[in-house]
Amino acid sequence: MAALVAYTDGACSGNPGPGGWGVLLRASEGETILKERELKGGEADTTNNRMELLAAIHALETLERPSTITIITDSAYVKNGVTGWIHGWKRNGWKTAAKKPVANVELWQRLDAAQARHQVTWEWVKGHAGHPENERADALARAGMKPFKKSGT
Numbered sequence: 001m002a003a004l005v006a007y008t009d010g011a012c013s014g015n016p017g018p019g020g021w022g023v024l025l026r027a028s029e030g031e032t033i034l035k036e037r038e039l040k041g042g043e044a045d046t047t048n049n050r051m052e053l054l055a056a057i058h059a060l061e062t063l064e065r066p067s068t069i070t071i072i073t074d075s076a077y078v079k080n081g082v083t084g085w086i087h088g089w090k091r092n093g094w095k096t097a098a099k100k101p102v103a104n105v106e107l108w109q110r111l112d113a114a115q116a117r118h119q120v121t122w123e124w125v126k127g128h129a130g131h132p133e134n135e136r137a138d139a140l141a142r143a144g145m146k147p148f149k150k151s152g153t
Helices: 049-060 077-091 105-116 133-148
Strands: 001-014 019-031 031-047 070-071 119-125
Touching: 001 049, 001 133, 019 049, 019 133, 031 049, 031 133, 049 070, 049 077, 049 105, 049 133, 077 105, 077 119
Parallel strands: 001 070, 070 119
Antiparallel strands: 001 019, 019 031
16 A cells, blocks of 8 residues: 655745745655655745644645545644644643633644544654755745745845
8 A cells, every 4th residue: 555645844934924835745655656746835924833734734635535644744833733732722622721722723723624534643854954855845835935925035
C-alpha cells in the first residue's frame, strides 16, 4: 500500500502581514514516488500561525476519501495544538486553561473536523534546516504569499 505524506508550511511577511501556506502531498511506495501534488494559497493580512494551520487544513481537506496520512510540519504550534492542547480546549468549550478564548479557534475547529475522517500521524521537523520536502513546502508558502505582497516588500 502506498504511503501518503503531506509536508506543510506557512509564511508571513511581517506578523501580521501578507502570508501564504504551502503543501507538498506525496504518495510513495518504499523509495519510489508514485505521485506528487502541490497546493498553495495566501491572504493579504494574516499571521504565521494562521498560515501554518491553513496548510495542514488544506492538506487534509483536499483528500477525496478517508486516508491514512502523515503530516510533517515545522510548526510546534500546530503539532502541539492538534496532538495535545486541542483535547483540553474542546473539554473547556474552546477555552484555554486560563479560561480565555482559544486564538484562531475557527481554524482549530476546521482542522479538528478535517482530521476526524482520516487516520493522521503528526510529525515535527526543524524548519529551515535543509530538509528538502520542508524547503519545498516553504517555497510553496512563499509563492502563495506573493500575490498579496506589496511590491518592494
